[in-house]
Amino acid sequence: MNKKNNLIKKDNIPIPHSSRNVGMLGYSFVWVGIAVIIATFALGGDGVQTMKLGWVLLACLLANILLGFFISITGDIGIEHGINFPVYMRAPFGVIGSYIPMLVRAILGSFWFGIQTYFGALAINYIFLHFTGFDNWLVWYIVFTIAQVINTAMGFKAIERFSNIAAPCIIIISIWMYFNLEGVASAAGNNVWNTVLGSDDKGFIWNTFIVLFFVNMAFWSTAASDSQNLTRYVKTSQFEKKWLKRNKNTLLGHMVALPLTQSAMIVIGGVSMIAVNNWNPVEAIQTTATGFILIILLVMVVFAQWSTNAASNLLTPATVFAEVFPKLGYAGGVVLTAIVGSVIQPWALMEVLTDFLNIMSSVYSAIVGILFADYYLLRKRRMNIPELYKKEGQFAYAKGWNLAGIISLVIGMGVATLFSSYAFIVGFVASFIPYYYLGKYWWFKKYKQAEIEENYSDKYLGVTSGRDWVLDSERNEIVPSISGTPREHVVTGFDAISSGQGVKDF
Template sequence: MSKKDRYLKSPDLLPVSHAGKKISSFGFMIMWVGMAVVLAAFAIGGAGVQSLPLGWVIVAGFVGCIAIGLFITVIGDIGIEHGLSFPVYMRAPFGTVGTHIPSVVRGLTASFWFGINTFFGATAINGILFVLFSFDNWFLCFIIFAIAQLLNTALGIKAIERFADLAAPIIIIISIWIYSTLSGRALEQGRDVWVWVETPVTGVAATTAFFIIVFSVMGFWATLAADIPSISRFIKAPKYERNWLKRNKSSLLGSVVAMPLAQTFIIVIGAVSYIAVSDYDPIVALQEAAGGIVLVILLVMIVFAQWSTNIAANLVPAATIFSNVGGPKVPYWAGVFMAGIAGTVVQPWNLFDILIPLLLIVGGILSAIVGILFTDYYILRKRRVNVHDLYNVKGQYRYLNGFNVAGFIAWILGGIAAYFLANYSFIVGFIVGGGSYYLLAKYWWFNKYKQSEIEDPDDEKYLGITVGRDWDIEEAEQKEQTILPNISSTEKNV
């Protein structure tokens, strides 16, 4: 087999077998507790209480979390059913070469978030060391903290789950303590966190403010909604289970139960932080509201939270994507360090105020990909996938020189719509991207490039765990190599 033929078959990107699925229901829920503690969530809470009471901010945040959690679970079935990662399945709607363009956009976005969260965690570490030892060098803290996260992620999904098991209870306990500390600080200033609003709005303005919170939450997690298969392929699921809810139970418990509870509480902390000191950044607020060993303990939570978020939500997806682009020469662990380098060279400490708004815009634009994935997987292919051809450079997903033009046109249309309607970017991008892809693929592109699973919708051929199948690409390849010489020999004899 030529190097070109091996390009799509990096060992780290082959389908995960049923035995290789290591994350339990509880494990995935615990991972979400860590992933939910992000700077953007604090910012959403802080912005929300400038216009609405805390109670309405909580409702809006929870609605947004439930909604995006459902989208995450729906797309996550690609990993549950077939054991496929995000960049590998993207070969279906974008082509074996085309997959690299939207995938790299997502990979760089994840890398930049890694840099931002590492900077956030590094400032907390620096604060701890300053209180304990009068040490003050945030950049050294950044480098050490980044290396620790990269090594943890490079060790694989089980090491990530083990860290989440350690970090989650610490995050929960200290988060409650942070809320108590900051709400106490607010009361000292005569501000009841459940009543105080900086600039109250009513009527249409209040409705708009409510939905901005909802779609801000959805827009932020749009990136993970797209590449959740890179994580969900490791989640345990029952074989031969045709009921979608039962098959995706573990994914639902994590994304629709654990995530909304944890994420909404983090939004609350950002809101209370703003009420207490007019700054949604809890590190700033804590340094004003607490001191000594109490401050150290509270900052420990910030460190663990950024660590948990980065390794699962940013480094795993980015590393998988970079490994897909590089082929067999770029193993998963190398992709991890590439993501770390990319997230550092942008210098998030200098571009902080610009980078977060930019990444939220990019997240909205990527929402079109969620719509395209949904349409391709559920509506057109009806969950059936010709998985072997995803790893074949000459297979059905090669399309036009490796590009699915329908996917790119749909992404551009959905991305433009999401950009110009930024406050509602997720739902706009999803509908426009998914709708235009359906029309273009069904009535144009797939008439030119026939898709086996659409032409012959056979469950036994094209479903995975539902029919008890493990997609073994290497085994199929070996059989093919054995059969071909036998055919040649027979032809010679004839």
């Protein structure tokens, strides 16, 4: 019996194949909702100060297609094994060392939650000001925070259901805002696709293009490291060895929904700046719309902030806080994320947002490089999953620390910071190379890894070999379950801890 093992929690048990119920369309809607962040509008507004909108759009589109590929690459961890970001971090960083990247991710998510909730609260405040004369954005910030916390605490399926409502609204508001603002600009004699504000240069500006490209990648560098938190809920095929087919239900979200939505937002930010000299969509809507249409559009703005926060800025930090503070649980982690994001008042830092994003990108690009080397090159997608849930197991390393991962993280962050204009790519390469060589020729020689030592046996694969990882509730351990095992013998997913059923030996 091992009842005191706090590495096993209700919310971090692997999701079995049979419990993954989010389809391609639903997952794509989640990404439409995620991709609407206020800072994207600011990038569009900044971009048209020195470069035509078409080049601004191209920089955003290319960056997010490339980033969508990175998100899909790391997302295979969730598809294959059903585990989340905090659990996998134990492999490249150790059961104690994993707290470093996890806490950084949680704080960043809290930061974004505060920003998004602030802009949503402004929209709500304007609605009630219009109807009642009541003017207090802080009250609506608190109310909006509570609503988001309740929705997210109910789990990923509740988030997906809300996204199914929010995504069409986001598409509608995007179309309306573009044509309305384009009309305002045209009435003033400005062609939005041929206007550059504050500059006589109408051509291609390399410096602006490259900065926009990498800042756009910085926006979602977090998702490129922790996409397992979402992909582990997505339907996939068992016994599918081809990567594209196994991940097909996530690719539409990562490489189509994300790039197109993000690009639409950056275009609206640019058009808004040209039309009304303000990239902020809440203020732009108030400038260009009236009456019932204004209210509907502001409600859609609220939905956009809500859907982004739930899937990206609350769910992942909540899983991290629940991992670091076991007594909290997932719901408690959601509440703590909201509290942290509100106390630090990140909306006051919007003026230095680009610099902040580049710094954060250096952190997460380094993590993505380490994940790629660890999962694909060193372990070849095989994972000794049961050992991830043991304090003294394979991933305990040196008192809980994988020094190969920590050293590579420091190198990647340092180099990316020095070359901040190219932070994501530089950080990826600068961490990927040292981790691969340190892991292969030093650390994993010293601390043997079963999946490597056993010549990459397929018994360490998940859905590709028809294998789930489930909880043996009698021993409080994670064990393999081969497809076809009678269901009454298996305790899976979120029911595992509460069911009280055991898992027979395999």
